Amino acid sequence: MPHHQLVIIGTGSGNTLVTDELEGLDIAIVEAGRFGGTCLNVGCIPTKMFVLPADRVVEAEDASRIGVTVTGASADWAAIRDRVFARIDPIADGGEEYRVSQEFVTVYKAEARFVGERRLLLSTGEELTADRIVVAAGSRPRGLPIEGLTGADPARGVHTSDTVMRMDRLPRRMVVIGGGFVACEFAYVFAAYGVEVTQVQRSATLLSREEAEVAHTYTAVSAERIDLRLGTVVTDAEYDGSEWTLSLGGPDGPAQVRADTVLLAVGRDPNTDRIDAEAGGLATDASGLLVVDERLRTSVPEVWALGDVCSEDQLKHVANHHARIVAHNLAVDFGRTPGEPRTLDDRVIPHGVFGHPQIAAFGPTRAQLEAAGTEFVCYTQRFSDVAQGWALEDPHGLLTVHATPDGRILAAHCIGPHSSTLIQPLIQAATFGQRALEVARGQYWIHPALAEVVENALLGLPLESS
Structure with a gap:
């Protein structure tokens, strides 16, 4: 042995x-x-x-x-x-x-x-x-407790994120089941590539764990591009050798949707x-x-x-x-290096969703802060109100910052072009304990760069010292 x-x-x-x-x-x-x-x-x-x-x-x-x-x-x-x-x-x-x-x-x-x-x-x-x-x-990837949809079966057109990117050819129609990161990114990608996408989400919005305004914005944009079924679950599935028929239960009663390919994106x-x-x-x-x-x-x-x-x-x-x-x-x-063991640092854990529009966030949402009884202030800066936003003609972008009344940054929630890059100064500030006015006023901000969204969001916070 x-x-x-x-x-x-x-x-x-x-x-x-x-x-x-x-x-x-x-x-x-x-x-x-x-x-x-x-x-x-x-x-x-x-x-x-x-x-x-x-x-x-x-x-x-x-x-x-x-x-x-x-x-x-x-x-x-x-x-x-x-x-x-x-x-x-x-x-x-x-x-x-x-x-x-x-x-x-x-x-x-x-x-x-x-x-x-x-x-x-x-x-x-x-x-x-x-x-x-x-x-x-x-x-x-997790499957569904429905016969035929318990996991990936590429030969019959059932995929998870493990298999869908290596398909031989694009399907004409695809049903994406789920409303989280993976589901939203793939629904966006395949719709952009010309596939007729139906996305089935059991919650009232996509990305329901995001800040409410971010989730609602993303949901509204997606509904313009794909067939989006909210508050809906798959109740049954049948395969006839070339096509899937999924039975759905939703707010308007039972329905069916047909597709060549099913993508299971309901979690991991x-x-x-x-x-x-x-x-x-x-x-x-x-x-x-x-x-x-x-x-x-x-x-x-x-x-x-x-x-x-x-x-x-x-x-x-x-x-x-x-x-x-x-x-x-x-x-x-193993005695190979001196010093003490290290411990986790999970103060600020950011994430991104690379769909359309792009999303990036860290920290609690407004609802979570309120439920916890945390005293906070917030401000939302829209991309369309800064000069680069005018150039982009961006109709959806926004950045919401939550902070303590004295300016300690608690969270940021962003949707719009380059969100995953735009949010990084706020991740840094929150991690290293910098205050909102220190970040906003303690440095030059290139004009007219999109980073002015961050500057203005920080300056807009109704802080005790402002």
Whole structure:
């Protein structure tokens, strides 16, 4: 039975744990799929590469607002798909080849599940034990408890985010089930590429966890571009060999929608069941996430976890933050580096939604602040009220900032062009404790850049000192 000093399960952010400080240790990496994890292969990176062509098509369609006529803008699915994966696949392959080439690293191409404390059974039948284990096993797309829609079945036109980007050809009609990040981004992309998209969302708005005005704005824009069914659930599904008929229950009663392809985008589940965490003594919460402390230690000594398998924030930048903490703490634990273990910093966790319009946010919404009884002030700055907004003729963009009455920034919620870039000064200010007026008045703001939206939002806050 092979024994290793360290076993890492998963090669997303888990692959970054093999740092210089650990070189020479007996390290094993267990990975059944492609190196690079969700983000590289089926998540953040390829999806954003599909978003960019969609943006160009939509910008062409909307160019008449600024007096420009663009005709014939369309997306070449095969060219876009092949460009994306010609870039990504060699990175995944190269990552695996590099680890295999390291003399002190053993790569097991297999699935792993716990059969005891720090004891793993691989799908090859081999068993491993280890002094220390890091669980970086990630998450997977969730299906529906409806026959035919329990998971991806590409041969019958049922996809998840794991499979939909490698389709041979675009379908004529697609039903996207869900209203979160993944659903909204793909609904936008495929509609821009010319697919007839119906999106089915059980809540009253898309992106219902966002600030109310942001969610309502995004929902209204989407309803202009696709067939959007709100307050609706799928109750049944039938496949006739070429076409799906989905039965729906919604505010107007029963209905049906037909499509060539169905995209399941109803959430993701942590892979704690696949690794049989319970058999390894690892505690999980009601959501199935591994329970970890501020050092990312699990309930079992010398076992850590990181990323989607232990975090409600299923974001690559969160997993990377976790990996930096675990890598340092491993080095301390192995006596390879001096100092104290590091702990989580989850004060400000931003996220983005790369649909149309783009969204970025961090911190609580107005409703959450009110429910918590937090004293706060807020201001909403519309893109259309700054000079660059005039140039863009942007009808939807807005930035809402929530702050304490004395100017400490609590949250920001943005929708509009370049939101994921525009919000970064506010993330920085909130993280480092800068006050609103200090940020607004303590530096030059390029005029007439879109960043003036941030400046004006901060100046608009009704602060005690203003």
